[in-house]
Amino acid sequence: xxxxxxxxxxxxxxxxxxxxxxxxxxxxxxxxxxxxxxxxxxxxxxxxxxxxxxxxxxxxxxxxxxxxxxxxxxxxxxxxxxxxxxxxxxxxxxxxxxxxxxxxxxxxxxxxxxxxxxxxxxxxxxxxxxxxxxxxxxxxxxxxxxxxxxxxxxxxxxxxxxxxxxxxxxxxxxxxxxxxxxxxxxxxxxxxxxxxxxxxxxxxxxxxxxxxxxxxxxxxxxxxxxxxxxxxxxxxxxxxxxxxxxxxxxxxxxxxxxxxxxxxxxxxxxxxxxxxxxxxxxxxxxxxxxxxxxxxxxxxxxxxxxxxxxxxxxxxxxxxxxxxxxxxxxxxxxxxxxx
Amino acid sequence: xxxxxxxxxxxxxxxxxxxxxxxxxxxxxxxxxxxxxxxxxxxxxxxxxxxxxxxxxxxxxxxxxxxxxxxxxxxxxxxxxxxxxxxxxxxxxxxxxxxxxxxxxxxxxxxxxxxxxxxxxxxxxxxxxxxxxxxxxxxxxxxxxxxxxxxxxxxxxxxxxxxxxxxxxxxxxxxxxxxxxxxxxxxxxxxxxxxxxxxxxxxxxxxxxxxxxxxxxxxxxxxxxxxxxxxxxxxxxxxxxxxxxxxxxxxxxxxxxxxxxxxxxxxxxxxxxxxxxxxxxxxxxxxxxxxxxxxxxxxxxxxxxxxxxxxxxxxxxxxxxxxxxxxxxxxxxxxxxxx
DNA sequence: CTGTTAGCGCGTTCAG
DNA sequence: CTGAACGCGCTAACAG
Numbered sequence: 064x065x066x067x068x069x070x071x072x073x074x075x076x077x078x079x080x081x082x083x084x085x086x087x088x089x090x091x092x093x094x095x096x097x098x099x100x101x102x103x104x105x106x107x108x109x110x111x112x113x114x115x116x117x118x119x120x121x122x123x124x125x126x127x128x129x130x131x132x133x134x135x136x137x138x139x140x141x142x143x144x145x146x147x148x149x150x151x152x153x154x155x156x157x158x159x160x161x162x163x164x165x166x167x168x169x170x171x172x173x174x175x176x177x178x179x180x181x182x183x184x185x186x187x188x189x190x191x192x193x194x195x196x197x198x199x200x201x202x203x204x205x206x207x208x209x210x211x212x213x214x215x216x217x218x219x220x221x222x223x224x225x226x227x228x229x230x231x232x233x234x235x236x237x238x239x240x241x242x243x244x245x246x247x248x249x250x251x252x253x254x255x256x257x258x259x260x261x262x263x264x265x266x267x268x269x270x271x272x273x274x275x276x277x278x279x280x281x282x283x284x285x286x287x288x289x290x291x292x293x294x295x296x297x298x299x300x301x302x303x304x305x306x307x308x309x310x311x312x313x314x315x316x317x318x319x320x321x322x323x324x325x326x327x328x329x330x331x332x333x334x335x336x337x338x339x340x341x342x343x344x345x346x347x348x349x350x351x352x353x354x355x356x357x358x359x360x361x362x363x364x365x366x367x368x369x370x371x372x373x374x375x376x377x378x379x380x381x382x383x384x385x386x387x388x389x390x391x392x393x394x395x396x397x398x399x400x401x402x
Numbered sequence: 403x404x405x406x407x408x409x410x411x412x413x414x415x416x417x418x419x420x421x422x423x424x425x426x427x428x429x430x431x432x433x434x435x436x437x438x439x440x441x442x443x444x445x446x447x448x449x450x451x452x453x454x455x456x457x458x459x460x461x462x463x464x465x466x467x468x469x470x471x472x473x474x475x476x477x478x479x480x481x482x483x484x485x486x487x488x489x490x491x492x493x494x495x496x497x498x499x500x501x502x503x504x505x506x507x508x509x510x511x512x513x514x515x516x517x518x519x520x521x522x523x524x525x526x527x528x529x530x531x532x533x534x535x536x537x538x539x540x541x542x543x544x545x546x547x548x549x550x551x552x553x554x555x556x557x558x559x560x561x562x563x564x565x566x567x568x569x570x571x572x573x574x575x576x577x578x579x580x581x582x583x584x585x586x587x588x589x590x591x592x593x594x595x596x597x598x599x600x601x602x603x604x605x606x607x608x609x610x611x612x613x614x615x616x617x618x619x620x621x622x623x624x625x626x627x628x629x630x631x632x633x634x635x636x637x638x639x640x641x642x643x644x645x646x647x648x649x650x651x652x653x654x655x656x657x658x659x660x661x662x663x664x665x666x667x668x669x670x671x672x673x674x675x676x677x678x679x680x681x682x683x684x685x686x687x688x689x690x691x692x693x694x695x696x697x698x699x700x701x702x703x704x705x706x707x708x709x710x711x712x713x714x715x716x717x718x719x720x721x722x723x724x725x726x727x728x729x730x731x732x733x734x735x736x737x738x739x740x741x
Numbered sequence: 742c743t744g745t746t747a748g749c750g751c752g753t754t755c756a757g
Numbered sequence: 758c759t760g761a762a763c764g765c766g767c768t769a770a771c772a773g
Binding site for chain 1: 412457458459461462464465470472480481483486487489493497500503505506507514518520521523524526546548631659660663686687692
Binding site: 076087091092095120122123126128 | 765766767768769
């Protein structure tokens, strides 16, 4: 029974039954809380099982159950900051029950994705969650996959698939509405890479909120990259072009940090002179910013939980399709608060 | 064969055999590349398998193989930045073969850990990697776990277990040696929470390097918290106490960012006046810092790969115990470069 | 209440 | 080269 070297084979139900002096069927029923077992017998079996550290073999159980109680989580953004909270939400939703999660990282590679897909199907997962790295639609795995699939973050390009995505338009809108509520009227928007749907969607939301208030963005949407450096450069350009700006919607928390730094370098006071709001509510960026950054939380964990819940329902048989969006929320902090 | 709603049961080997007009045994041999099968027969079987999208059932295979080809990854730091690269390294090492990874997040909770442990053992994983959230030793799962276990990041408190940990003493040493090489002599150390072994180990390494050069730290090790705010405050205190400082070893990249910000606020030029080095080489922190931050990379991915490799060897039967440290490396950037 | 029998999907003997 | 029989660990259906 040493740790290093030879391992002992796990205890089987048969052994438990033998030690308890009953048949395997009785032992099975006793341990699974089924009726028609004498209380004394049940207690005896349970005691033996406990003593032998019996752990039922889920694989064997899966054979008859027709379900393995496992799901695959196929991500393309393991190192990124989006799939992690999604993963946690899903793990949370599954972990409460008796479902285990296979994690696979395909790293944006279609071949690796195919490889992992085969492996997961070979392990007879009951379902799949596919997590993309961008909010742009991604190719569907197709209707021929033998198990239910839910797409998270990146929706499937097939509307008949089930997808759960962040609502970036609303995010842009509520960020802007928050600024409008504070009385800001001359609002600029420094965003990330324009090839990302997330950037364009947020910009659209910003535009909607302004239009509803009879206002316009000060200057064009300044697309760039998702970096602090761009935040610094972008806000500089915006201020130079239009000095009277009283608020900036930054395309992400990283951009927002850059914006805050550049404003401080210029001697502009936040939030008194200019209010700043970011997106993602990403703790590491938020924690260090001066002042603390108001940010729109996309509720990724909720997204993961919803994906898991929908997958569960699909596995249980309920039909379900279409894209579901997760509502974001504004988390107010010092970069807009005292304005 | 619709996606939503009823799913078709996966194709079995039996069906393939029937469609190909052969026995299951023949079909099995044909698909597994075994000898004693007529080439024509083999091709026919392969063709049918392909047409029916046959995916061999890994669970059934596991029955005879005695191994499931799965491992459990039990982490306590899923949202943290340490377990992720470890996870990626492990996933990388396993993914190349035919091993799948069950991911469980126990969140520092012993009960949840026990729950997940039972679930994983029930699924008959071939082995386990346990990832801690701190480098302080953690309780061993004990010698009674039926499968090999490798501890990563946090070592087991039982020296007979196999552990893979970062080498924080060396990290502190090489960070300081790098500064000494640049001619810096008056070095301060602003670190994180002193209750973390990581903080104390790095400080020890810093001290070793200085002692070897016949020098001493300027001021005490300034322990605080792992935050930018503390980096700003800590370096301020250090400068006020001893104005002649020409380099700062920061306890983490986040602390280093705070240090950089405070120095810039004070009009101190980096790296000309003061050089700064951080730890972890954490991309999000590195990316935005001004100037780019020199940092000690703890090589977490290597750690994950080593953990996976050692686990593999243990599963294959080789005895293996003891703590293995992963060598860190200095990544030089602007915060020390032109000094 | 308890024991017996069958069978889940596959690989692996062993006879043919 | 092929086919039938066995076993893995467990549960469901039925018999006692």
